[in-house]
Amino acid sequence: MEPESEVLDISSENVTDWKEIPGTKGKKRKIKRSAVAAIFVVIAALVFILYKGLSSALVYFYTAQQAVTDKAQLGTSTFRMEGVVVPGTVQPTPSGVNFSVRFDHTVVPVVEIGAPPQLFQPSVPVVVVGHFQSNTSNTFLSDQIMVKHSANYVAAHPSRIKNAGGTS
């Protein structure tokens, strides 16, 4: 690089036709403004996720046992409850399905309004969304079932792989 003084010397000469640098200042300022706007959008998204998420993520569900223990406090408010579907209790109804979930030795009867997901079956852990029917009743009214999957993967009919098809 040449010393700065030489560049300054030239500016003192009578140079009239200054050329614009490609990417003029106005354009750059516009880019900068949109970048700042983008950051604001990102911050808004962050706040939304933190608000939406942290309020529900940390206590994502109560186990059926905790729900019954804390029943006085929970009342008829809406929350998520986890338990294993008790075999032999699943009974389809016109509006959905009735069944019981169990956690340790606590069993809670569930009345589900709406169709259960395709993997819903006895003995699987589920999370049901809803509330207790009343302050005195132990029945849980649910409008959504989510099937909780374990981290285990086991091959089905290892000897009949070639016939595999469909999703069940």
Next chain:
Amino acid sequence: MARKSWIALVGAFALVTVGVTYIMGLWITPPDVFQGNLVRLIYVHPAVAWVAYLAYGVTSLASLAYLWKKTRNYKWDLLAASSAEVGVVFTALTLITGSIWGRPTWGVWWTWDARLTTTALLLVLYLGYLALRRVSEDREQRAKRSAVAALIAFIDVPIVHQSVVWWKTLHQSATVFNADLNPKIHGEMAWTLLLGFLSFTVVYVWMVIKRYDIARTQFKLEDQTVERAIKERVGTI
């Protein structure tokens, strides 16, 4: 061998491994006893999530290398940016594949449990990082600011990984990288899962090399543009 041929070789290797994973995942491996054919997404989803972790890990190391005075070089800044960009793509893929799997398995596209929430946070944090890179015109300022931002954003990575252990989540815990490192998957399903990890990692390497080359070319172009502008004003220097 020339650098270009090496990159082409990595690309070809990525293509072949992804192709083999595809065939293994869709045809060779058996359906799961519980989820049936839905299990086939496991050959993709955890692998792309791992690549996102890896990408942000590389971004953090490169950012540290830039911040440390002894190794300070714009190369590290460009590598950090390239890796973060690929990481964002893979984080989005993680969320998309997870959502596709969640709908038939859980019954919902999305739920605000700790794993899903922290992963969404991860995506937004690194989108913020990329947005921050566009704010400053000054190279040094941009490199410093974004390096610090990258290191702060990385805090979320171990939180995402441990979320299924620390909190009650709908998302299952780790199948392979669990506390006692005892894989809960076996036989050809396990091998295909491993192959998925390998193939998407190679895809990542290829993408970052390509992105880095573009970033470096852009960087040189900026220099040349400034030089040319000076020449046009003051003649040859």
